[in-house]
Amino acid sequence: MTEQKSDSARSLWEREYKSQVGPDERRFNRSGIEIRPLYTAADREGKTGDGDGYPGQSPHTRGIYASMHRGRSWSQRQLVGLATPKEYNARMHEIAGAGATALSMIPCNSVYRGYDIDEVDPLLLGTCGTTINTIDDMDQCLKGFPIDRTSISLNDPLPFTLQGMLLGVAKRRGVPWASLSGTSNQSDYISHFVANHMFFRLALEGSRRVLVDHVVFAGRHLPKWNPISIVGQHMQQSGATPAEAMGFALCTALQYGADLQARGLKADDFLPRFTFFFDISISFFEEIAKFRAGRRLWSRLTAARFGAENPRSRRFKFHAQTSGVDLTRQQPLNNIARTATQAIAGILGGLQSMHTDAYDEVLSTPTEGAARIAVATQNILREEAHLADVIDPLGGSYYVEQLTDEMEARILEVIAVVDAAGGMFRAVESGLVQQMIGKSALEYQDKIDKGEEKIIGVNAFTDSHDDPVPPLSRPDMKLIEEQLGILQRFKAERSAADVQRALDGLSMAAADPALNIMEKIAEAASAGVTQGEMCTRLRAELGFGHPLIMV
Amino acid sequence: MSEQVMADCEDVHALSARLGRRPKVMVTKIGLDGHDRGSRLVAGYLRDAGMEVIYTAPWQEIASVVRKAMDEDVDAIGISSLATDHLLVPKLIDQMRAQNMDDVVVVVGGIVPDQDVRMLQDAGVAAVFHPGSTRTEIVRTLIAKISEQRGAGQPDVTEEPK
Numbered sequence: 281m282t283e284q285k286s287d288s289a290r291s292l293w294e295r296e297y298k299s300q301v302g303p304d305e306r307r308f309n310r311s312g313i314e315i316r317p318l319y320t321a322a323d324r325e326g327k328t329g330d331g332d333g334y335p336g337q338s339p340h341t342r343g344i345y346a347s348m349h350r351g352r353s354w355s356q357r358q359l360v361g362l363a364t365p366k367e368y369n370a371r372m373h374e375i376a377g378a379g380a381t382a383l384s385m386i387p388c389n390s391v392y393r394g395y396d397i398d399e400v401d402p403l404l405l406g407t408c409g410t411t412i413n414t415i416d417d418m419d420q421c422l423k424g425f426p427i428d429r430t431s432i433s434l435n436d437p438l439p440f441t442l443q444g445m446l447l448g449v450a451k452r453r454g455v456p457w458a459s460l461s462g463t464s465n466q467s468d469y470i471s472h473f474v475a476n477h478m479f480f481r482l483a484l485e486g487s488r489r490v491l492v493d494h495v496v497f498a499g500r501h502l503p504k505w506n507p508i509s510i511v512g513q514h515m516q517q518s519g520a521t522p523a524e525a526m527g528f529a530l531c532t533a534l535q536y537g538a539d540l541q542a543r544g545l546k547a548d549d550f551l552p553r554f555t556f557f558f559d560i561s562i563s564f565f566e567e568i569a570k571f572r573a574g575r576r577l578w579s580r581l582t583a584a585r586f587g588a589e590n591p592r593s594r595r596f597k598f599h600a601q602t603s604g605v606d607l608t609r610q611q612p613l614n615n616i617a618r619t620a621t622q623a624i625a626g627i628l629g630g631l632q633s634m635h636t637d638a639y640d641e642v643l644s645t646p647t648e649g650a651a652r653i654a655v656a657t658q659n660i661l662r663e664e665a666h667l668a669d670v671i672d673p674l675g676g677s678y679y680v681e682q683l684t685d686e687m688e689a690r691i692l693e694v695i696a697v698v699d700a701a702g703g704m705f706r707a708v709e710s711g712l713v714q715q716m717i718g719k720s721a722l723e724y725q726d727k728i729d730k731g732e733e734k735i736i737g738v739n740a741f742t743d744s745h746d747d748p749v750p751p752l753s754r755p756d757m758k759l760i761e762e763q764l765g766i767l768q769r770f771k772a773e774r775s776a777a778d779v780q781r782a783l784d785g786l787s788m789a790a791a792d793p794a795l796n797i798m799e800k801i802a803e804a805a806s807a808g809v810t811q812g813e814m815c816t817r818l819r820a821e822l823g824f825g826h827p828l829i830m831v
Numbered sequence: 832m833s834e835q836v837m838a839d840c841e842d843v844h845a846l847s848a849r850l851g852r853r854p855k856v857m858v859t860k861i862g863l864d865g866h867d868r869g870s871r872l873v874a875g876y877l878r879d880a881g882m883e884v885i886y887t888a889p890w891q892e893i894a895s896v897v898r899k900a901m902d903e904d905v906d907a908i909g910i911s912s913l914a915t916d917h918l919l920v921p922k923l924i925d926q927m928r929a930q931n932m933d934d935v936v937v938v939v940g941g942i943v944p945d946q947d948v949r950m951l952q953d954a955g956v957a958a959v960f961h962p963g964s965t966r967t968e969i970v971r972t973l974i975a976k977i978s979e980q981r982g983a984g985q986p987d988v989t990e991e992p993k
Contacts, residue, residue, distance in 0.1 A: 389863035389914055393890065401922075404863050407915040477889055478865030518868050605868075609961045642962050644944035645914065718871060725872055729966050730833060738963045752944050754915075827865075829888045 293318070309566040310724065311523035313686045319678035327685065335671050339579040341572050341684065342672040343630045344595040349668035355633040356658050357384050357433065357599065363406030363755035364763045365420035373424060382431040383462075385421065385442065387412050392437060394481045394815030397760075398767055406755040408645055409435075411763055413810045414770050418445035419452065428455045432462035437479035438469055438490045439797060441814050444805035451806060461504035463555060467491060470532045471511040474708050475518035475717065477827040481815055484709060486790075486822025490797050491536065492543050495550055497798035508536060509555045509599075515713075516559035517605055519721020522570045523687055527694025528704070528713060529556060530577060534695075535704035537586050547586035551593035560626040561603045562618055565683055568674060571598070571629030573688035577695075600626045601635040607642040610737035613747040615639035620657050627667045628674055634658060644752040711828050718830060767810070774808030782807035783817050790821035836879065839970045843881040846974050853883045854977050856907045857900055860889035861923065862916025869941055870911035873960075873969060877909075880970045893919065897926045900935060906977045907936035907957075917943050921954035936976040940964065 297317065298304075307315045333339075336346030345351065362368040372383055386409040390400045396413045397405055405411055412418055422432075427450060436442040443464060450457055466472070469487035472480035482490060491508075498507035512529030520528060533554060540550050556574075560567050578596040582588040602622035607615040616639045623636050636654040638646035646654075661667045674680040697716075701707040708714065727733040734740040782804040789795040797818075804814050819825070847853045858874040860867065867889055874886045885903050887896075900908055910920055917939050924937055939951055940960035948959050957976045960969055 393863050393865075395863075400863065401919060403918045404915055476865060477867060478863065480865070517866075607962075609963050642942060644942065718875075721868055721872060722875055725966075735963075749945070751946055826888065829886065830871075 290320070290322075309522075309683075310561065310563045311521040311566060311570075311687065311690050313523075313566075313683070313690060315683075319682050321678060323678050323682045327681070333675075338583075338591070338594055339576040340594070340596060341576045342675050344575065344597065344632075348630060348671040349627070349662075350671060353662055353668050354627065354631055355382065356655060357382065357633050357635055362410050363388075364411055364759050365417045367759065368410045368421050369423050372421075376425070382433065383422075383425065384433045384435075385412070386410065386435045387442065389478065391442075391811060392478050394441075394812060394819070396767065396810050396812030397764060399812055402757070402760055402764070405760050406763075411760075412442060412445070413767055413812060415445045415448040415452075415805050415808065416766070416770055418442065418805075419449045422446075422449060427453070428459035430461075432460070433465050434462065435465045437466040437472060437481055438487055438494065439482065439801055439814060439818050440464060440467070440490075440494055441801060441805065441811035443494075444798075444801035444814070445811070447802040448806040457501045458503055460502055463506040463509055464494070464498075465509050465557070466511070467494065467508050468511045468514075468532060470535065470704055470708055471514040471529075473825070473827055474528075474713050475514035475520075476511070480825040480827055482818060482825045483823025484705075484825075486818070487825065488539060488705065489793065490818075490822070492539050493797045495536075495540055496543065496545065497796055498553070499545065499549060506553045506555050508550075508553065509557050510536070511557045513557050513559040513601055515717060516561065517603065518717050519724065520717045521720050521724075522559075522561060522563065522566050523690035524694050524716060524720060525559060526570050526574045526577075526687075527691040527698070529558070530574065530581065530691065531695055531698040531704040531707070533578070534581065534585060537582075538703065539705075541586065547582070547588045548590040548593050551582055551586065551588050552590060552595070554597075556596065556598035558598055558600045558631075559603045559605075560600050560622040560629075562606045562622050562625075564621060564625045565680060566687070567622070567625040568629045569680060569683035569687040570691075571600075571626075571631065572672075572680070572684040573691055574598075575630065576684070577688060577691060597632050599633040599635070600629075600631045602626070602637045604637050604641050607637065607639070608735060608738050609642050610742065611745070611747055612639055612643060612749055614737055615642065616653060616657070619654060620661070623657055623661055624665075624667065627661060628672075630672060640749055643749055647750045647752055649750055708828075711830055714828055714830050770808070771810070778807040779809050779813075782809050783813065786814065786817050787821055790818060835967050839880045839967055842974050843970070846978060847881065849978075850906075850981060853881060854907070854973070855883040855885065855903060855905045856909060856973065857885040857887070857896070857903065857905045858909045858911065859885075859887040859891050859896055860911050860916065861891050861893055861896060861919050862912070862914070863890065864912065864914040864916050865889045866913040867911070869913070869962075870909075873909060873911065873940060876966045876969055877973070879966075882970075882973070893923045893926055896923060897930055897932070900927070901930060901932065905935060906981060907938065907973055909973075910937065910939045912939060912941040912943065914942070917941065917947060917951065920951055920956060924955045934980045936973070936980050938973065938976070940969070 335343035388409040388411045397411045434442045466479050495507045498505045510529050510533045512525040515528045516525035575596040579594045582594045602619045619636050636657050638650035638654045640650040698707045701712050731739050785800045789797045789800040856877050858870050874884050878884045936957045938958045958972045
């Protein structure tokens with residue numbers, strides 16, 4: 281009888297809905313999934329209903345820990361780009377005074393490209409990050425910090441020169457390597473080859489080898505270090521749909537896992553130290569479903585493909601950043617609302633750590649006041665909106681559960697395409713992934729151009745008012761010149777013989793797969809080799825990192 | 832293809848008729864940054880509109896951009912910038928002038944702070960496109976600027992040097 285009642289209630293609703301909206305336009309999310317006007321219990325009939333599951337239990341749809349944000353809030357990791365090691369150190373002490381126990385290190389773009397500061401135009405130095413070239417620079421950055429008790433995340437693409445310097449500093453200070461904790465944030469060379477080309481330093485095959493060496497090295501010497509962070513964020517920022525970005529990230533993780541197993545490592549030894557990094561777009565429910573689906577898939581894939589048995593191996597730990605691509609130059613203060621919306625999606629999606637973008641990121645590198653609002657946004661969501669109080673609050677929602685299933689299916693389609701191409705390495709080598717991303721980017725842009733996707737202030741609700749924006753300050757050229765002097769003196773004072781020996785050691789390791797390149801990077805940093813010199817030498821041995829150029 | 836895109840194509844076609852060939856644009860990135868979503872999109876827009884596009888990898892040396900632009904005899908160079916690479920554009924224009932390439936249009940697109948737009952215009956940049964610029968706006972601006980520079984504003988223009 282109840283069924284009959286609900287049947288007639290449904291047809292009544294359908295009639296009323298139709299009379300109110302008329303001919304309904306079909307709607308799709310960014311991943312191409314059709315979004316219906318209403319979801320009910322009927323949509324979930326006969327489905328497994330992961331909303332009934334518990335957090336901390338596989339397949340982790342509701343979260344990877346039993347207590348999630350209620351037990352420990354997500355951590356706030358804001359990227360700070362500061363010109364010189366001295367300035368970086370001063371700012372970090374300010375932040376530490378405010379109670380932070382983790383350091384995040386963002387090098388200058390010149391470092392990302394593997395050049396020392398005396399190799400590039402001074403106009404470009406220190407505008408986006410710190411000019412760290414030598415072990416002395418690293419020591420200066422970390423001055424006054426107990427590095428054995430501070431978690432350090434390094435934005436350090438391979439061959440991991442910053443890590444080499446950190447290991448050298450530890451040796452100098454008598455700190456055992458085993459006590460160092462942190463993350464190698466930019467170890468995912470596949471994402472650099474495909475999307476964030478700036479970080480792509482060594483040719484593809486060489487990169488593949490160095491990454492495995494890095495994980496092996498961390499396994500031997502750095503038990504508290506996370507050597508791999510897989511970056512779906514680069515793919516999505518580059519134009520992949522949320523489902524594609526998640527699918528590509530999972531395929532990348534599967535590739536790295538397979539490469540490590542091929543080197544003889546055991547899944548349960550390396551999987552617990554895999555971490556992920558994603559973009560959070562403003563497509564609110566889609567992002568929440570993306571994270572829930574990704575978490576569930578990783579939990580299953582680690583068991584199915586690697587035979588992982590340790591529960592820690594199956595946890596999908598991820599950091600996420602609100603999407604800069606969604607921010608607009610027009611009426612830029614609106615971006616504060618966009619970032620907050622994205623951040624809510626990330627929190628409800630169950631992230632472990634988050635970076636919120638500054639509202640002026642689309643105008644310039646972020647100004648200080650704007651960066652402060654970005655941090656406050658996270659605090660407001662946690663303390664005032666109480667978003668950390670309930671675990672997976674959308675679990676059991678007809679819509680969110682249904683969308684999670686449909687996103688999962690879409691992500692599995694992406695994984696099937698990559699599997700058919702021979703895995704992620706082959707799929708990026710051939711340009712398949714790049715083509716898929718390029719196509720999605722163009723399709724999305726076309727929707728905006730046609731007004732099908734509305735963006736406030738750009739193609740909808742435009743008005744002529746302009747929000748006042750604070751002026752951007754550029755690094756003091758005097759500080760840059762001073763830093764150039766420091767580098768010059770450093771080079772003059774080091775032992776040329778030691779440097780030569782260390783560089784030859786790098787060449788030897790590059791030529792002999794039985795040696796570990798990471799060991800040699802650590803030795804080279806201690807011998808006074810600059811990061812630019814290490815990159816130059818390894819590029820000569822393993823090939824320069826050129827991305828595939830496709831339009 | 833939308834009506835607007837077709838209209839843009841017709842205008843490029845008309846410009847091609849006046850030039851006696853398709854307008855040729857180099858889309859590139861100088862400096863250190865490697866974010867290329869913008870440059871790839873714009874290269875696609877220009878090609879869809881019927882222009883000939885020379886697309887390069889990021890991180891081009893200024894000297895190699897100038898050389899390639901000369902070799903290819905391009906009508907315009909589009910520089911895409913996300914971080915601060917646009918600060919190098921005045922140096923690019925200086926080197927172009929040294930090679931008598933004054934008639935090649937230079938445009939910049941990407942994250943360019945307001946405070947730098949004036950500096951770029953003073954240096955000789957014909958247009959700066961910010962995020963949110965549309966396909967049509969970019970194509971039409973290039974058509975207008977190339978017409979101006981190449982003296983192809985009128986259909987019966989001769990090849991006389993200025």
